[in-house]
Amino acid sequence: xxxxxxxxxxxxxxxxxxxxxxxxxxxxxxxxxxxxxxxxxxxxxxxxxxxxxxxxxxxxxxxxxxxxxxxxxxxxxxxxxxxxxxxxxxxxxxxxxxxxxxxxxxxxxxxxxxxxxxxxxxxxxxxxxxxxxxxxxxxxxxxxxxxxxxxxxxxxxxxxxxxxxxxxxxxxxxxxxxxxxxxxxxxxxxxxxxxxxxxxxxxxxxxxxxxxxxxxxxxxxxxxxxxxxxxxxxxxxxxxxxxxxxxxxxxxxxxxxxxxxxxxxxxxxxxxxxxxxxxxxxxxxxxxxxxxxxxxxxxxxxxxxxxxxxxxxxxxxxxxxxxxxxxxxxxxxxxxxxxxxxxxxxxxxxxxxxxx
Numbered sequence: 483x484x485x486x487x488x489x490x491x492x493x494x495x496x497x498x499x500x501x502x503x504x505x506x507x508x509x510x511x512x513x514x515x516x517x518x519x520x521x522x523x524x525x526x527x528x529x530x531x532x533x534x535x536x537x538x539x540x541x542x543x544x545x546x547x548x549x550x551x552x553x554x555x556x557x558x559x560x561x562x563x564x565x566x567x568x569x570x571x572x573x574x575x576x577x578x579x580x581x582x583x584x585x586x587x588x589x590x591x592x593x594x595x596x597x598x599x600x601x602x603x604x605x606x607x608x609x610x611x612x613x614x615x616x617x618x619x620x621x622x623x624x625x626x627x628x629x630x631x632x633x634x635x636x637x638x639x640x641x642x643x644x645x646x647x648x649x650x651x652x653x654x655x656x657x658x659x660x661x662x663x664x665x666x667x668x669x670x671x672x673x674x675x676x677x678x679x680x681x682x683x684x685x686x687x688x689x690x691x692x693x694x695x696x697x698x699x700x701x702x703x704x705x706x707x708x709x710x711x712x713x714x715x716x717x718x719x720x721x722x723x724x725x726x727x728x729x730x731x732x733x734x735x736x737x738x739x740x741x742x743x744x745x746x747x748x749x750x751x752x753x754x755x756x757x758x759x760x761x762x763x764x765x766x767x768x769x770x771x772x773x774x775x776x777x778x779x780x781x782x783x784x785x786x787x788x789x790x791x792x793x794x795x796x797x798x799x800x801x802x803x804x805x806x807x808x809x810x811x812x813x814x815x816x817x818x819x820x821x822x823x824x825x826x827x828x829x830x831x832x833x834x835x836x837x838x
Contacts, residue, residue, distance in 0.1 A: 490582045629641070689723065763786060
């Protein structure tokens with residue numbers, strides 16, 4: 483007997499301020515859903531919103547709030563009060579009955595969750611920053627291996643914690659060989675939004691260095707980022723700076739990279755699974771706190787806040803990594819990977835249980 487289809491609603495936003503990380507993470511969850519699942523996305527139509535209509539997944543667009551979004555103030559990310567956001571979501575979903583609401587959003591409040599529990603039988607919140615949740619909510623947080631104090635009051639059967647629960651894109655489960663020689667490259671990616679404009683600053687820092695070392699650097703950017711035209715002008719004639727835009731995934735770039743330069747966030751966790759050394763900057767409040775446990779294990783080098791970007795410090799770190807032998811690079815990759823091992827089976831199991 484065929485199982486009844488289960489409707490799942492994803493509440494997530496993307497745009498110039500929020501970036502694409504939350505949306506990317508939700509899309510990475512889709513392959514783990516049981517075959518009888520029927521996902522739908524509901525999002526605000528924000529400036530710079532990332533469209534994924536090519537996936538064929540239904541998307542409900544909501545009118546954005548009238549208030550400005552501020553990068554460092556997550557409470558503003560709804561663009562309006564939590565009550566107005568709840569009202570719009572409920573109106574947008576219409577009469578459709580959903581079995582599960584999945585939420586990945588920094589503007590969430592306890593009150594928002596409590597109100598939504600009146601309309602959805604189950605709510606799963608993907609957390610980066612631990613906080614107090616409404617009773618009855620399920621919490622998913624791949625960043626923390628030990629129980630944060632905020633979760634201590636929760637039913638432990640409703641908390642899914644640790645790197646084994648990171649929803650890694652299935653493309654990245656295949657083994658990776660450490661690149662060496664002319665085949666290896668630097669990969670620069672500061673997320674979809676890069677509000678601090680670090681992509682351009684990094685290009686300027688690498689312009690002479692890559693020519694001297696004869697090392698290719700792939701720069702991933704897009705037209706919504708600051709200084710995109712300047713990035714284009716710098717990369718177009720340069721023999722070692724290669725600009726790429728709108729890639730469907732980062733598999734090829736991860737496979738060929740021997741080091742990545744970027745920001746904290748979902749792409750950092752993907753790099754861990756590939757054993758990639760990373761030089762990381764923070765431009766979102768709390769990223770350095772979230773990533774601290776990984777930094778303590780030597781899984782990446784934190785080079786500071788975006789406002790303190792220092793080209794000389796970046797190049798010194800690159801020189802140090804470049805000096806590693808092939809064997810040393812392999813050992814470093816193994817060290818990074820052993821501390822971050824997602825489990826496809828565990829994720830599939832707990833999602834299936836939620837949809838029973």
